[in-house]
Amino acid sequence: MDGAKLAEMAVLAMRSAYSPYSGFAVGAALLTKSGRVYLGCNIENASFSPSVCAERTAFFKALSEGEREFEKIAVVGGKDGMASSYCSPCGVCRQVMAEFCPGDFIVIMRNKDGSLREKALKELLPEPFEFKIK
Numbered sequence: 001m002d003g004a005k006l007a008e009m010a011v012l013a014m015r016s017a018y019s020p021y022s023g024f025a026v027g028a029a030l031l032t033k034s035g036r037v038y039l040g041c042n043i044e045n046a047s048f049s050p051s052v053c054a055e056r057t058a059f060f061k062a063l064s065e066g067e068r069e070f071e072k073i074a075v076v077g078g079k080d081g082m083a084s085s086y087c088s089p090c091g092v093c094r095q096v097m098a099e100f101c102p103g104d105f106i107v108i109m110r111n112k113d114g115s116l117r118e119k120a121l122k123e124l125l126p127e128p129f130e131f132k133i134k
């Protein structure tokens, strides 16, 4: 599946965002190596800290279904449910991606005119935290 199609799916996912506190809706579409797509949206909370980003929603849905190999993710976000400028994944989501994805995992961002920007995870997070039990 190409990046444009995956970004379209992220726009669909954005419609489910629950973001009454920030007014910023985000959608993500995660493509697995097996060819399945998992959608995610941000889900906020009155207590703020339980809020979760769209990317982690998509990852945790996929992981909890047993998926472990991922190819790319598209992310779209903006105020009042409208896609705006490129929505770059937050640091926490980058670290979650790094747990399960190699450095060549691709993150696709789309702005409001539909232009795409692609970055490898290793560019977005060059030195992820790693913990190895001896």
Ligand code: THU
Residues within 6 Å of the ligand: 019, 022, 024, 025, 026, 041, 042, 043, 044, 051, 052, 053, 054, 055, 087, 088, 089, 090, 093
């Ligand atoms: N958000 C995401 O869903 N993904 C990101 O990568 C950055 C931020 C959400 C969190 C919060 O609900 C809203 O955007 C504003 O920060």
